[in-house]
Amino acid sequence: MQQDESLGRINATMQIEIKLLTGLKRYLPDPDLTGTVRTLEIAEPATVKTVLEKLNIPLDMPKVIMLNDRQGALDDPIASGDRVTVFPPVGGG
Amino acid sequence: MSILKIDMNKKEVVKEVFPKNKLVGGRAMIDYLLTEYGSPTAHPLSPEAPFIAAPGLLAGTSAPQSGRMSFGGKSPLTGGIKEANSGGTAGDMLGRLGIRAIKVQGKSDQWQVLKINAEETVLEPAGDIVGMENYAACEKLRQRYGKKVSVIIIGPAGEMKLANSTVAVTDPEDRPARHAGRGGVGAIMGSKGLKAIVVDSTGVHSRKAANPDAFKQAVKTAVETIQNNPLRQVFNSLGTNVCIDADGDRGSLPTRNHRHGAFEKRKGLCSNTMIELNNARGGSMGNACMPGCIVRCSPIFHDADGNHVTSALEYETIAMLGANLGIDDLDPVARMDRRCDELGLDTIEVGCAIGVLNDVGLFEFGDVAKAESYIEEIAQGTPMGRIIGSGVTQTAKVFGIDRIPAVKGQGIPAHCARSLKGWGVTYATSPQGADHTAGVVEDDPLNPVGQVERSRMSQIYTAALDATGLCMFTFLAGTPDIIASMVAALYGVPWTTADFEELGKEMLRQERAFNIKAGIGPEADGLPDWMRTEPLPPTGAVFDVPQEEIDQLFNF
Numbered sequence: 001m002q003q004d005e006s007l008g009r010i011n012a013t014m015q016i017e018i019k020l021l022t023g024l025k026r027y028l029p030d031p032d033l034t035g036t037v038r039t040l041e042i043a044e045p046a047t048v049k050t051v052l053e054k055l056n057i058p059l060d061m062p063k064v065i066m067l068n069d070r071q072g073a074l075d076d077p078i079a080s081g082d083r084v085t086v087f088p089p090v091g092g093g
Numbered sequence: 094m095s096i097l098k099i100d101m102n103k104k105e106v107v108k109e110v111f112p113k114n115k116l117v118g119g120r121a122m123i124d125y126l127l128t129e130y131g132s133p134t135a136h137p138l139s140p141e142a143p144f145i146a147a148p149g150l151l152a153g154t155s156a157p158q159s160g161r162m163s164f165g166g167k168s169p170l171t172g173g174i175k176e177a178n179s180g181g182t183a184g185d186m187l188g189r190l191g192i193r194a195i196k197v198q199g200k201s202d203q204w205q206v207l208k209i210n211a212e213e214t215v216l217e218p219a220g221d222i223v224g225m226e227n228y229a230a231c232e233k234l235r236q237r238y239g240k241k242v243s244v245i246i247i248g249p250a251g252e253m254k255l256a257n258s259t260v261a262v263t264d265p266e267d268r269p270a271r272h273a274g275r276g277g278v279g280a281i282m283g284s285k286g287l288k289a290i291v292v293d294s295t296g297v298h299s300r301k302a303a304n305p306d307a308f309k310q311a312v313k314t315a316v317e318t319i320q321n322n323p324l325r326q327v328f329n330s331l332g333t334n335v336c337i338d339a340d341g342d343r344g345s346l347p348t349r350n351h352r353h354g355a356f357e358k359r360k361g362l363c364s365n366t367m368i369e370l371n372n373a374r375g376g377s378m379g380n381a382c383m384p385g386c387i388v389r390c391s392p393i394f395h396d397a398d399g400n401h402v403t404s405a406l407e408y409e410t411i412a413m414l415g416a417n418l419g420i421d422d423l424d425p426v427a428r429m430d431r432r433c434d435e436l437g438l439d440t441i442e443v444g445c446a447i448g449v450l451n452d453v454g455l456f457e458f459g460d461v462a463k464a465e466s467y468i469e470e471i472a473q474g475t476p477m478g479r480i481i482g483s484g485v486t487q488t489a490k491v492f493g494i495d496r497i498p499a500v501k502g503q504g505i506p507a508h509c510a511r512s513l514k515g516w517g518v519t520y521a522t523s524p525q526g527a528d529h530t531a532g533v534v535e536d537d538p539l540n541p542v543g544q545v546e547r548s549r550m551s552q553i554y555t556a557a558l559d560a561t562g563l564c565m566f567t568f569l570a571g572t573p574d575i576i577a578s579m580v581a582a583l584y585g586v587p588w589t590t591a592d593f594e595e596l597g598k599e600m601l602r603q604e605r606a607f608n609i610k611a612g613i614g615p616e617a618d619g620l621p622d623w624m625r626t627e628p629l630p631p632t633g634a635v636f637d638v639p640q641e642e643i644d645q646l647f648n649f
Contacts, residue, residue, distance in 0.1 A: 021323045036323065062343040062538070069330045071338055071364045089339040089535060090324060 012044045014080035018051065021087035024063070027055045042078070049074040051084050062089050094193050097214055099207065101285045102140065102199035106207075106214045111193045114586050118150035120176040121560035121596060122194045123165035124603040127174060130196065133610035137169040137277075138254055138284035140200040146245065146260075146290065147195070149562015153188020153300045154308070156579050157316050158564040160184035160383040162245070162262055168276040170256040170442075170484050171501045171526040173608040175281075176559065177273035178530075180382030180405075181262025182243040184562055186294035201286030204252075208238065210293040219288040224249065226435035226472075227261050227269040230289070235267065238291045244269065245290040248437025251279030253474055255482035257442040258283065261434065264382050266393075270404035271382055274439035275528060276503060277484075303585025311578035315567070318575055319387045322568045328390035329379045331364040333408040336508070338363050340412070343538065344632035345509040348416040349458045350448035351498045354509045354629045358421035362411050367392060367423055375399045388566050394427045403431040409529065412507035413444025419458025425465065432468045438482065443468065445485035445504030453492045501526035501617050510620055511629040511636045513538045518548035518638055522618045522646045524604035530565060531555060541638040549646050557597035598649055605647055618643060 019037045020028050029038050042054060048065055052074070057063070065072035066085040078084070096111040117125045123145050135142045144166050151159035162184035168175035187195075190211060197207075204219035222230040227248045234244050243263050250258035258279030261269035302308030319325060327335060337359050340346040344354035360366060371377055374395040381389045382405065394406045406427055415426045433440045447467055450456035456463055470478030480491050485504040489497040498505040503526030510517030510527075515534025523531035532552035534544060554570045561576055563569060569576050573593040581588035608614070624636040 019323065062339070064327070064335055064339045064342075066327060066330070070368060071331055071335060085323070085327070087323060087327065089343055090327065090335065 013041050014044050014046070016040050016042060016051070016078060016081065017083040018055070019083065019085040020055070021085065023088050024057065024086055027057045046078040047074065048072050048076045048078065048084060051078060052086070057086065063087065064089055094191050096193055097195045097209070099195065099197040099216070100199045101197060101201040101205065101287065104201060104205070104216045106216065108214060114584055116150060116580065116584065116586070116588065116596070117560065118152070118193060119147055119161065119163040119178065119560045119562050120165070120556060121600050122147035123163055123176040124174065124600050124607075126194060126196055127166060128603050128607060130198070131167060131607075133167070133607050135167065137167040137172065138280060140285070141198060142167050142281070142284070144197040144281045144285050144287065145194060147193065148184040148187045150560060150580055151188075151583065152184045152562045153186070153190070154302070154583060155299055155312050155385065156563070157312070157319055158383065158386050158388065158567045159562045160188070160385070161559070161562045161564055162187070162273070163559065164260045164273040164278040164282070166278065166281040167611065168278075168526075169254070169280045170277040171503050171613070173501060173526070173611050173613045174524055174604045175276035175278060176525065177260070177275045177278045178559060179260070179262045179271045179273040180564065181264050181271035182383060183245050183262050183290070183292050185384050186243050186292045188562070189294040189297045189299055190292070191300070195290070197282070197285045197287055199285065204286055204288040206234070206288060207290045209290065210295070211297050222288060224252065227437060228435055231263055231267065231269045234289060234291055239293060241293060241295050243292045245292070247279040247282050247288060248435060249472060249474070250437040250482055251283040252288070253479065253482070254280040254283050255471070255479060256280060256487065257439050257446070257482050257484045259437045259439050261437055264404060265384065266404065268404050270434055272434065272437070272439070274441065276526065279437045300583070302583045304582045308579065308582035311575065311582050315569060315575050315579060316387060318569065318572060319567050324566075324568055325388050328388050328566055332367065332378055332390055332392045332406075334362075334364045334367055334392070334406070334411055336408040337411060337416075340508060343512065344629065344634070345512040345538070346412055346416050347505075347507050347509055349419050350417060350451050351505065351509070353631075354512050354634075355631050356416035356421070359416060361421035362415045362423055362426065367394070367406070370423060371395070380404070383564075386564070388564070390566055394423070396424065396427075402427045403434060406430055409507045410440040413441050414464070417444045417448050417507070418456075418464050420461055420464065421459070422461070425461040429465060429468055432465070432472070436468070436472055438468070438471060441506050442484050442504045443481065445498055446481045446488040449485055449489050449494050449497065450492065452494045452496060455492070496623050497621055499527060500620060501613060503527045509629060511624055512632045512634040514541050514634075514636065514638055515544035515547045517620060517636050518544045518643060518646065519552060521620045521643055522548065523552060524601065524608050533565075539632060539634055544638050545642045545646050549649060552601060553594060553597035553649070555597070556600040557593045560596055560600065601647065615644060618646070
């Protein structure tokens with residue numbers, strides 16, 4: 001019984017929105033489709049790092065991550081419905 | 094369209110017709126008028142050396158984010174040509190009034206205010222605002238001239254004619270938080286005896302286009318392009334401060350006097366920390382600096398008691414007064430930014446200058462009180478304050494420091510040249526000196542190959558963009574056809590991407606020609622030698638773009 005519950009948790013998935021900008025668009029599922037936004041089904045629990053790994057984005061590639069309206073870090077936890085945006089470094093200020 | 098020629102000796106204003114279809118504006122207007130009226134060998138602060146202010150080609154129209162205002166002349170910091178631009182409300186107002194440029198020469202013994210509105214342009218005694226810091230002076234000027242004015246003003250640093258002094262422009266909240274920061278443009282304005290320019294365009298409609306339908310369509314395309322650019326949301330939500338993490342991650346965040354490219358305590362400075370503090374204290378992200386802004390990238394920052402401290406707390410300031418001084422707390426950085434805005438000082442140059450004092454034991458990294466006390470010394474005009482207020486190169490000279498983060502006398506900004514080599518080429522070669530807005534290059538940052546070509550194109554397109562008055566965060570420099578369509582429809586002349594590019598090239602040629610006559614030749618187009626030998630942790634990068642290649646940058 002306990003084992004089943006545990007299995008159930010491991011198998012649970014959630015939907016999140018991902019957005020990959022400019023040079024990173026090639027890492028999108030179906031990169032040839034239009035737009036930069038996709039819905040991604042991902043196993044719970046997940047972090048930003050899990051999402052990048054699932055998309056095969058090299059973790060050491062210089063990039064900026066937004067998690068919803070905040071800046072995201074690799075170990076930030078992801079919840080269902082979150083929006084993860086990844087884009088190349090930008091300059092200014 | 095007109096140009097205002099101000100003779101400060103006679104206190105005389107002459108309004109001349111400016112040829113409507115002569116397509117120079119903003120930085121191009123500085124280049125044009127300085128070439129026409131300025132002597133490259135004159136002292137930058139001499140009466141005959143002109144101070145020039147110019148809105149861009151698209152100012153005063155419905156073109157989005159087109160109110161950047163250029164200020165310039167011969168720089169007391171670099172000794173060469175100088176243009177620095179700023180947001181704020183004045184560019185749009187001057188555009189509406191049909192004023193393409195203000196050229197000021199001569200010197201008034203008594204400080205003056207130049208009042209510009211639809212009826213008249215007159216010089217008036219500055220009176221009790223002389224010696225005042227910027228916020229108080231602007232409040233006084235609003236009482237004197239009405240609440241709807243936009244104010245262009247120099248602070249005490251400009252009055253002291255310090256080589257690191259700014260020209261401030263008031264923002265939509267009427268705060269003098271927008272600064273044409275670099276190269277000592279405040280001192281050039283101050284050297285004429287001009288304390289402020291007060292602009293009022295009340296009741297004046299935006300400019301009519303020669304081809305209204307085409308202009309409307311071109312503006313619509315521009316607006317949609319900006320709205321659809323994903324970077325809009327990034328800058329709106331996170332501010333330019335997004336770069337603290339972005340540059341920290343790639344080893345290009347100047348830390349402890351440019352000795353490191355990453356700051357281990359950067360969390361205290363980053364966007365998320367700013368957002369959390371803003372949410373708790375009533376500050377805000379996402380504010381506009383000019384009418385018609387779609388991106389709205391500016392934070393307004395409050396203290397722990399919920400009182401406004403500063404507006405436009407930008408990445409460059411946070412990096413140079415934070416990480417570069419080993420300071421990991423946004424509160425003191427915001428306080429110092431406010432003091433610099435009050436005094437009219439460029440935060441990049443101040444951060445560089447205090448940073449090098451570590452080399453001679455006059456500053457310990459992380460010492461907030463000492464950093465703040467040095468800025469107060471500038472306020473008081475003490476000899477030490479005046480030294481720091483003269484920029485990093487002068488400061489280093491006075492204290493016998495040989496490791497100077499500067500090009501052509503101007504401090505290197507907050508994207509490290511060694512680990513962003515294309516940007517480094519821009520710092521090395523720009524006629525403006527080390528300037529992060531003169532030609533951004535992000536590609537393949539650690540590879541020296543191909544960076545000269547990238548920097549050349551970026552500098553050409555950026556120069557032309559600076560002529561239009563468009564903000565660099567319209568991200569339109571990459572789609573010059575959209576910009577060219579707006580200019581063509583507004584002025585009713587054929588103007589294409591090729592013209593845009595040729596304008597940028599001609600500007601760089603003019604700027605370089607002025608510099609050469611001023612004694613700043615090709616030999617000045619390089620980064621400091623130590624950047625070629627001292628590795629920058631954590632990437633270990635040195636600047637290794639061959640000088641022979643760099644010397645070819647202006648071959649176009």
